[in-house]
Amino acid sequence: MPDRSASPPTRRVVDIVSLLATSTEPISVAGIAERLDIARATATAILTELTTAGWVGRDPQRGYLIGPALAGLPGAALPHDVGAVLAALAARTGSGATFSRIEPDHLTVVDVRHGIDRVVPGIPVGHRIPLQFPAGASVMPWRSAGEQNAWTATAAGADRRTASTLLALVRDRGVAVFRPRADDAGMVDLLADLLGAVGSELLQPHLRTRALRQLAALTSRPFSRDELDSDDALPLSYLAAPVFDASGAAAYEVQLGPLRAEASKAERDEYISATLDAARQLTAALSRATHR
Template sequence: MHRPTPEPLLVAERSPSPPTRRVIDIVSLLAATPEPISVAAIADRLDIARATATAILAELDAAGWVLRDPNRGYGLGHALAGLRGPVLPSSVGDILETLTERTGCGATLSRIEPDRLTVLDVRHGTDRVVPGIPVGHRIPLQFPAGASVMPWRSAAEQNTWLNTAPESDRRTAGSLLSLVRDRGIAVFRPRADDAGTVELLADLLSAMGTELPQPQLRTRALRQLATLTARPFTKAELDSDAALPLAYLAAPVFAPTGTAAYEVQLGPLRTSTTKPERAEYITATLAAARALTTALTTA
């Protein structure tokens, strides 16, 4: 498999105060991470400059909000320790790393609640790194986000989710739920005439990284990229022998209660894939989803 690529396209609303947002993102990451994490890892996971992360952590350390261990890893300080929610098993990160190493693509684990999606872990691919939503960020749950878990949700949740789709996509959204229940995975693509634009935007965003002088332009580009990559594969396309563009894949991850509570995403963002290449992406994503379900139900 060639051209390893970026993480799935989850795009947050633009923050009215980016500096404040970065502080929140760092605290959210530390709250979701069971072990101390280095400045370099924090900067990488949140797609921010290392100098920015260092300055924020210094202020948080002075306030007692974070603590630095002897190995220079950071965790929540005593002032915030009571805010820590359920911590993911450490094996979750290992499973996502295995998925990115196998495919070369970025991977994301998110918790899917009735009204929102919360990013719990992000692992970058090994080539392009397209910035998306950092760990701890939340977005409203709207079509097509959360498609992989919806077939296992209540009829009321399904109807609410379907109603978030544009009128022109309602029939497509309904068919998608049936296909996901049958195949266990949601697969998305750009329209054929958008595939080149998608790759260009992904390459530009990867090249700009955190150094873009006008962050609002990156947000606009990410929104456009997400819009262009939200067309679900049909059954005929999934079974086709033709070379087709591929944006991202998503599979459900189940909680100990048996609820499809999480979603793992893989982001190839490729302008053309053969049927065997698509099959490998699907197999890898489903394998990761099963491993994540086991990790979360046996923790």
């Protein structure tokens, strides 16, 4: 899916339907607006039309869920535990958390929870991202050699060697950790603060897309083994850990986005611990859902 939507209003309809399709419980208008980072009035207008069409329905507590016109379509909903684990991760760290399904050539965001320390309008539920280095790094060590080779080949120049090294490090540590370059840390802070202050509804879509793309480019340098073990305070962008489905396949990824210009060794270790704990809980939730 292209980064720049040809029709932002249509994109919001798709986002709302995608969110409800992956939820096992009704979601209020406020919850939908918060999860997708859109205005509540916008969410209400779209939901009214979707309700009329039978695409969504409402429960007695005024929560929204997939309606009869779409309920029979294929696609398994995520277990309720997924949202609870993501919310707990965001609360524990104060940072935003996402849960994505990883396909051979793309990843799809299936749940998002905002943090309280810094709210950065990001990629909405249902958005697809090409699976190119470094996206999906946390699952690649557990994918086939063919998928690993195809993924590594998407890295340009010197990054190709970095990609191969990263696979070994992630398999050893169970988590991928990323940072901006040292001279980019201030720009990361500025972009993140501007995006959080302006908000997605007030920023023109193409400008927001460009800002988010630039933010992603500035924050995607993998930590080396020495940096992970360093006692120095270092910039920290985001972390990602694999989540395994009931068959044992690394089918999903949980991602945490502290976006810190500087994080101490103790703080980094806590972020890593929180991300790994969430990944284990999400793996258990997917397994329980399959065996019920």
